[in-house]
Amino acid sequence: MKKFLTNELGIKFGFVLFLFLLLQVPMSMIEDLISERSHRQNEVRNDIARSSSGEQRIMGPFLSVIYRETVSGDDRDYEVNRQAFILPEQFNLTSALESFEKYRGIYTARLYQADTRLTGKFDLSLLKELADRPVVEINLIVSVSDSRGLISINELTLNEQPIDVEPGTGIKQLAQGFHKTLDLSQLDITTPLEFDLKFILQGMGQLQITPIGKSTQVELSSSWPHPSFIGDYLPIASDITESGFKASWATNNFSSNISQLFELCMSESQCHQLDGRQMGVSLVDPVDHYLKSHRAVNYSLLVITLIFASFFLLELFQARPIHPVQYGFVGLALALFYLLLISLSEHTGFNWAYLFSALASTGLLSIYVGGMLGNSKHGAMFGGCLMILYSLLFGLLQAESYALLMGTLLCFVVLGLVMVLTRNVNWYERSSAKEDDNEPA
Template identity: 30%
Template sequence: MRGSDQVELTPGKKFVRALLVGFLLAIPIFAVWLMIGDRQSQSARARQSIAAGWGGPQTIAGPELSIPFKQTVNTTEQVNGTAVTHTTTIDRRLILAPSGIDAATVLLPERRSRSIYDVVIYRAQTRGRALFQLPSDLASLGVQPGTLEPARAEIRFGVSDARGLSANPDIRVGGTKLPLGPGGGTSLVGSGFYAPIDLTKVDPARLAVDFNFTLRGNGSIAMAPRAGDTAWKISSPWSNPSFAGGFLPDDRTVTPKGFEARYRIGNLALGRSLLFVEGTEAPASKEAPAADAADDAQVASIALMEPVDLYSQVDRATKYGFLFVGFTFLAYLLFDVIGGVRVATVEYLLAGAGLVLFFVLLLAFAEVIGFTPAYILAALAITGLNTAYSAAVLKSWRRAGVIGAILAALYAVLYVLLSLEAYSLLIGALLLFAALAGTMYVTRRLDWAGVRGGEVAEG
């Protein structure tokens, strides 16, 4: 006979049984959560393959002026008990950061797709001017007069991923375009390009360098400031920027049509000398000296955030899985112990399986049609399925309508929780409080232990 497994069960035992079935459903919910993580990893790998060869997250730095000089070094060694001094001449480089940089970057995003995956890439056009002032007194750095070789100087630029240089940069001094060479880099970003310059043909006391170059990249772009005064303006039609790094913009405007940010960073905030001998300065990061990308604390960074991260949304939705199971099982339990409609253990399991399937459908559809349409489609499918099944279990379409209404309300509330992240905990807590208060009121005179013997009193 259907439902014969619960003829002798008291209301309290029925509650424990529903609770145990709910805990059993934690296994498939956890499996769905693991599936989301796996799909997210696959998405990240696919995006990396799409962006391969285009350019990674970019950090730009410079320019810096590098001037070679000769340095005499005395070394002493013991030969047959006698101290012998050797004098050698080595090549060193004097590094001079600009006294001021005024730069502007225009960031143009673009979406690339492969199968169901896509990634946001960009082109960043940066132009500006840097001013250098070479000090007259270099003795404090161990640079002797007459040892500098200004004819072999270099203007160095740092680019964290030089593959993103889509065309040769335009570097000019006094209106004259300079030839370029690969490599070089700066004290903060170890890769990039350089322009050789003969300082004997210009005024080294006030050297102005105009630069204009375009970078390809994805994910984020950052500026590693290294000047007496750095002014950087960045603008883009992308409407979801994330400002990070060790420096935040002094002024920023974000609208649905894009964003614009302005940075102003002085050398006192950087805590670094503008003039030093290459190899003698402390590294930018304690973990990695002069790496290909500067330390996060030394850069101003902007990330191009996705308007909706569907995997994050599905992951958050899955964490509310117990809310759906709990409310649905609570309705079944009340129909069972108060309405007199017996609900078997297998029926709890099948209804719960449908609730868990919602999150699988949500993930599968979201990868193809987006989160919101997927959410609506999955919610309609599971609400319809469980409502129809409840009509058979509860022997009434009116009772099944209650289950359907509960699920529809839960899906609506969950969508609000996912949209209003800042208030999700508050709304969820109030919803649970209301459910507990309602259950306590309805069951306040219920004989859970089955020892009173009479009918449950009304009211």
């Protein structure tokens, strides 16, 4: 009776599949390492922000009017202080951002110094509404997110007259910034109060502006060529080149509803809607090697699959046995490429790290495969094909907008190629041939 014989081809495929799944363990560990290093970088950036200044938001100038009002209660009348606010009729902001880096070990944070100018005017005729109530104090207030970033306050003028300011705002909702107490006797409510304020504000990453005016115009520029426009409003015009960017915004009280949102924030401390009414820019670092390394690891499944499939086809067409241990060494060498990539990119940048890691991985596998097949030419051909694969992967990583499309097309082409090469293979016949070879004479 003919003995039952195992399908050697099926067993080999099962071993290869098992090794493929087993290799996901080191790949998962490498991916966790990338996430850990990226998290550490964010912690360092937060530490730098705590020791210098963080993301900035400019709100102002606006006028805080403190007046006295008579209130009846408990069978007597008494006076209390109330607060009203006047927003500018016109508000214009221009700011030129000069970016620079701060280092802590191997980690960096991008900061900027914004040379800022605020111009516009207030309509003081609104004070007529308070004519029957004694005004105690009027303050001109400019709020910023982090007052440590106020490196210098330069020329400040009201109606072309220089003024001096004091730190703080006196408002609990917007505590940081500076203010100027105005002389009531010198205010003419029949004419607009024009302001021209210049200062340098340092921050990290983002600069946001609240469109505080009933009519607002904002213009931001920088030599940094990688801006990301943020907030509720996109620029009405922008020009981005390799030498920098320039962008402008325009809005009004009808589109921003800023008067109502500001009053809601000041009177009821409900500021979340006002906080969302921003326009600004984030200075993006395009060479985030942790993000690119993470994306590269996402394609490791494709790379390992292609290499293992090529070995399996080599066994199929040339009847050249390859031991599962050899599959394992090749898989570990492929995984080591990603570990080299993340460790080198922290010191040399992503592009150079990718080139060195690809050459190292290709060289190692060319030598190993050449010895495994007993033919150095075949090893060199394998190395060339692997280098082409790494080049295609690098192209996928660079093409952010088309990465998914290119990756899908590559998978389709590879699968189609494998199917075309194996379309005439009779798998049952090969299994039977294996059994006949193993049948004792």
